[in-house]
Amino acid sequence: MREKLLSMIEKNSRIDLKELAVMMGEEEIDLVNELAALEEEGIICGYHTLIDWEKTSIEKVTALIEVRVTPQRGQGFDNIAERIYKYPEVTSVYLISGGYDLLVTLEGKSLKEISGFVSDKLSTLDTILSTATHFILKKYKDHGTILNKNYEDIREKVTP
């Protein structure tokens, strides 16, 4: 039940629990309890909304920054990751295998703001060896959802 519940609310966290209980063939109270447990255990970490900012008049710029760092003795990458994620404009920090160490995503109002952050704040941190900033030009698909696509049922309307 847990896995199914998670995969359902991962797709739609606003789904009506009564309806979800019917669809899953479970009791609503069991779902409520399970959700509370999942939150308690820190498995559900938050409920977010997927917004296509492009369609608003609000300017938003997203950048992906590859960061190479010198790991610290006894700490690995944890300390430096923490230094970075404390900035509120940083939306995610991942430790990555391969050509660089950390992948940082950043949201800002303009290119200037983001480049300012990278040059003033990020690059100046002690253990950082280098950064490479990639600006996102267009989002086609985000969190498993295709943006700008309306579902159209093109099947024949009546078939045996």
Next chain:
Amino acid sequence: MRSPLADKVLTIKPSGIRKFFDIVTEMDDVISLSVGEPDFDTPWHIRDEGIYSLEKGRTFYTSNAGLKELKEEIALYLKRKQGVEYHPQDEIFVTVGGSEAIDVAMRAMLNPGEEVLIPQPSFVSYEPCAILAGGVPVIIDLKPENEFRLTAQDLEMSITDKTKVVVLPFPNNPTGAIMEQKDLEEIADVIIKNDLFVISDEIYSELTYKEKHVSIVEIPGMQERTVLINGFSKAYAMTGWRLGYACAPKEITTQMLKIHQFAIMCAPTTSQYAAVEALRNGDDDVLEMKEAYNQRRRFLMHAFQEMGLECFEPFGAFYAFPCIREFGMTSDEFATKFLKEEKVAIVPGTAFGDCGEGFLRISYASSMENLKIAMERLSNFVARLRKGNG
């Protein structure tokens, strides 16, 4: 001028769905729960394999029976799913959808005047195919009190000395009925005792919501007297690819293959390559789609219960078959009125046989959003009818 037409064709009634189709297509903004195919696109990796085969220039005929690797995958699949063995070499061949397999099986097995038992409500093709093959269709009315399963008693009562073939359309379109192990064992006894053959259309085999699907060929003594029909349309959402298959003892497939060879040559090559991918790597897709259907199925059953609409719980395919007898209207009247007043299209049960009278086929191969709106409208409609001011 004399008639250019064959008498046999003239005796066949046009599909009951056609009239309904004409009304629906003329209306705008109709929510259609009348569709007998998945609402999902074919999973991308399967489509990709079809595209790749085109890029590689695999655009020629395959052998009549189909690609060797596809037949081998089908054999592995049947072993994996039903635990039965078919030789890919001479007991399996690939058809243009399950529909072709139905037609070819009838033509290969029936002599003029021999009777085919067809349980109804069921898919629209069996009866005309039987007639075109020169056989005589004999209808068995399935009963709501048996959850539209075929019972040994109903079967036995329809057998004459001319009976040769029994069609087994389970999991069933339009009722959503299934046959479980013990149901199959009971009818298998009758079939063997009367030396009959079976055409088992198991196109919805992947879509069952109770125990896993049991095939009649799993019952001892039945594989040698059964033509097993299945395909890719429903399980893998591949209706437009037109690909199915038939499995039977060599004695039967050899003759079926002759008809297939002369009428069809071979099933579409692109589809066959895509189907290999479906069987090799498509299990998870099937499970995911099945889970979505199951959620909608539960939602529908709950909605019927809330509005007090009688419906036995369907455990197969993606249809529910609620009863509307309480309203004193025919299925056709109900469906037409509902369509005109609420703009939701559902197929009258009579499109699948006379004994579908008093029932409607509701397809839940449709988005939850659509199903929600449709059930709200059905609930309003039903309430109006009950008040008597509908």
